[in-house]
Amino acid sequence: MGAEVKSGRCILFCGRPVEEADLLGLTRQPGDLVIGADGGFFTARRLGFSPDLAIGDFDSAPMPEPEANLEVHPAHKDETDCILGVDAGLARGFTRFIILGGTGGRLDHTVANLQTLRYLCERGARGELRERDCWAQVIQDETLELRRGAYLGEGAYLSLFAMSGECRVTETGVEYPLEDYPLSGAYPLGVSNHIRDTARITAQGTLLVMLCRECMSSFSSCERRKRSKKKNGQSEQ
Amino acid sequence: MGAEVKSGRCILFCGRPVEEADLLGLTRQPGDLVIGADGGFFTARRLGFSPDLAIGDFDSAPMPEPEANLEVHPAHKDETDCILGVDAGLARGFTRFIILGGTGGRLDHTVANLQTLRYLCERGARGELRERDCWAQVIQDETLELRRGAYLGEGAYLSLFAMSGECRVTETGVEYPLEDYPLSGAYPLGVSNHIRDTARITAQGTLLVMLCRECMSSFSSCERRKRSKKKNGQSEQ
Numbered sequence: 001m002g003a004e005v006k007s008g009r010c011i012l013f014c015g016r017p018v019e020e021a022d023l024l025g026l027t028r029q030p031g032d033l034v035i036g037a038d039g040g041f042f043t044a045r046r047l048g049f050s051p052d053l054a055i056g057d058f059d060s061a062p063m064p065e066p067e068a069n070l071e072v073h074p075a076h077k078d079e080t081d082c083i084l085g086v087d088a089g090l091a092r093g094f095t096r097f098i099i100l101g102g103t104g105g106r107l108d109h110t111v112a113n114l115q116t117l118r119y120l121c122e123r124g125a126r127g128e129l130r131e132r133d134c135w136a137q138v139i140q141d142e143t144l145e146l147r148r149g150a151y152l153g154e155g156a157y158l159s160l161f162a163m164s165g166e167c168r169v170t171e172t173g174v175e176y177p178l179e180d181y182p183l184s185g186a187y188p189l190g191v192s193n194h195i196r197d198t199a200r201i202t203a204q205g206t207l208l209v210m211l212c213r214e215c216m217s218s219f220s221s222c223e224r225r226k227r228s229k230k231k232n233g234q235s236e237q
Numbered sequence: 238m239g240a241e242v243k244s245g246r247c248i249l250f251c252g253r254p255v256e257e258a259d260l261l262g263l264t265r266q267p268g269d270l271v272i273g274a275d276g277g278f279f280t281a282r283r284l285g286f287s288p289d290l291a292i293g294d295f296d297s298a299p300m301p302e303p304e305a306n307l308e309v310h311p312a313h314k315d316e317t318d319c320i321l322g323v324d325a326g327l328a329r330g331f332t333r334f335i336i337l338g339g340t341g342g343r344l345d346h347t348v349a350n351l352q353t354l355r356y357l358c359e360r361g362a363r364g365e366l367r368e369r370d371c372w373a374q375v376i377q378d379e380t381l382e383l384r385r386g387a388y389l390g391e392g393a394y395l396s397l398f399a400m401s402g403e404c405r406v407t408e409t410g411v412e413y414p415l416e417d418y419p420l421s422g423a424y425p426l427g428v429s430n431h432i433r434d435t436a437r438i439t440a441q442g443t444l445l446v447m448l449c450r451e452c453m454s455s456f457s458s459c460e461r462r463k464r465s466k467k468k469n470g471q472s473e474q
Binding site: 078103110112115118119122134136163164165176185186187188189192206215 | 315342345346370373394396413422423424443445447451452
């Protein structure tokens with residue numbers, strides 16, 4: 001794509017509601033690019049992330065004011081809003097992506113966004129999905145270290161899933177270790193592990209790594225969407 | 238496994254809360270086998286499904302009374318409760334599985350249960366996951382027909398995802414048809430389609446087929462779990 005490689009992160013707000021707790025401590029740093037996909041533009045602004053770019057079809061959110069840096073796509077398109085957002089980040093030279101508001105709503109969107117993490121891997125980039133009760137990343141032929149308590153605090157479960165046919169996995173520093181194990185995408189063996197001190201996960205193949213905890217929120221994602229729309233000044237649909 | 242092939246369905250209640258609306262019209266028919274995994278035993282009973290078997294480690298739900306047909310597993314095990322349930326059904330000769338309460342909670346559990354649908358496919362069986370806003374099935378080298386309005390009523394979105402490396406897909410009877418398209422698990426192209434009359438989906442490879450609609454529930458899965466536990470006479474944890 002020719003763009004200079006950027007050391008900052010591309011922070012992408014998708015259409016689902018995002019509250020302070022979903023950031024898992026994330027703040028905007030110098031060098032970061034913040035993109036709002038569809039209604040995510042207003043969420044990013046409300047949370048103080050001053051979005052650099054608004055992107056999407058704006059079929060389910062109002063169009064930002066014309067002064068905003070806008071990239072409007074037709075509603076009838078092949079790409080999800082999330083893919084449009086990561087493509088915009090990739091084109092600008094970013095290789096680290098943090099995606100917010102990409103889970104917790106329609107399950108098909110969540111599955112699509114997990115596949116988007118894999119899409120990033122295949123382009124030499126790395127992405128993560130964040131929400132208050134879940135953190136997810138896809139790794140490919142590499143090693144990831146996760147210390148106990150990272151992102152979600154104590155008591156989170158660590159789970160690994162092969163994302164293609166098979167992935168050879170070595171997992172140490174956990175309650176149930178694996179040694180060069182052929183993890184299959186047709187058998188969920190790697191669910192609900194516990195990190196002892198620091199987990200070290202090596203994948204030969206494509207591996208979805210998740211930290212999850214029992215849901216803490218006292219209201220549903222539907223409710224959160226309604227509240228978020230209200231805060232953003234959008235009307236109910 | 239040697240068991241005679243059964244024509245009925247294995248209806249499996251997992252640990253997540255299930256309400257009437259999540260059944261999508263399902264009722265128990267003669268020949269069906271009903272299994273409750275962990276707390277799912279009480280859910281099945283509450284919804285009038287008279288479970289034939291209780292299975293699991295019962296680490297997060299009370300043990301059913303000793304008169305129940307019980308299969309108790311250690312809490313420290315490799316298998317998820319859902320896998321234990323489908324294994325019990327497979328061993329009894331069932332090839333059609335309907336899984337309830339397998340989505341809507343921790344996202345790692347949901348991903349595990351989507352992989353369980355693939356596990357069933359690889360054993361010559363077929364499974365589906367149901368909840369009020371989502372219906373999911375995995376197909377492998379076969380054709381599936383879905384009429385408009387099936388399971389979720391009008392307005393549901395149809396989405397397809399390659400579950401292994403690549404899956405060749407032909408999709409007709411929809412707004413955005415595909416013709417022998419090499420769908421990749423690293424690019425979510427098949428999201429949010431609409432069925433015109435009857436969708437006909439042919440997969441060469443392993444394909445996740447989902448029907449989803451915007452969430453209708455007015456309270457969260459956390460809330461539902463609390464209510465469900467209260468109804469089942471279980472104490473809060």
